[in-house]
Amino acid sequence: MHVKRFEDAKPYEAPNHRGVVGLRLQGFEPEGPQNQWVGLSQFLPGGGAGPDSTPFEKIYVCLGGELAVSANGEEVVLGLYDSCTIPAGEVREIVNRSNLVATLLVVIPYPPGYQHG
Template sequence: MHVTRINQALPYEAPGHQGMHMRRIQGREAGPADTVWMGVSIIEPGGGTTATASAVEKFYLVLDGELEVTAELGDAKETAVLARHDSCRIAPGESRQLHNRSALPCAVLLVMPNA
């Protein structure tokens, strides 16, 4: 078993992310993982990401608060507001943009392949 305490989880940064505090909690520099890594992000009001796509799928689970997710794949564009314990999958090659439009911070769990 590998335990990561949130107060010991290492912060990380990613391009196109603003108003966010991100910590890797499993995988990569946070410890061993065979297939995925996990991160927790606190997205401040008004914070979020630019619209970008990646070659791997991503899973988001809202732990607390509210998060607007806009996804675009080809001609299809969809926006959803996720509340506590709602989740979504972003497919490989699908553009996604995250935005906290609420007045309170939003906590989000991210799960991605190790690729």
């Protein structure tokens, strides 16, 4: 078992994100998960990400507030405990249109070519 305390989570900068603070909860550690990493993204009011895509799928779970997620001309608003999967290569955009901080749990496989450990 690999336990990592929230106070030990390290911030990270995600490309093409604005008004977002990301914390790496699990991953990129020798004793951590083998196939994916988990982040916690806190979107300030007006904050967002994209539009862009990645070569791997992502799973988003809204843990607080609400976030508008757009892909393929469709927009949905994720609220508390709502989730979605963004397929590899799909262009998406995320925006916090509220005046509250929105919190998103993000599960992403390691990048292609990443050697664990």
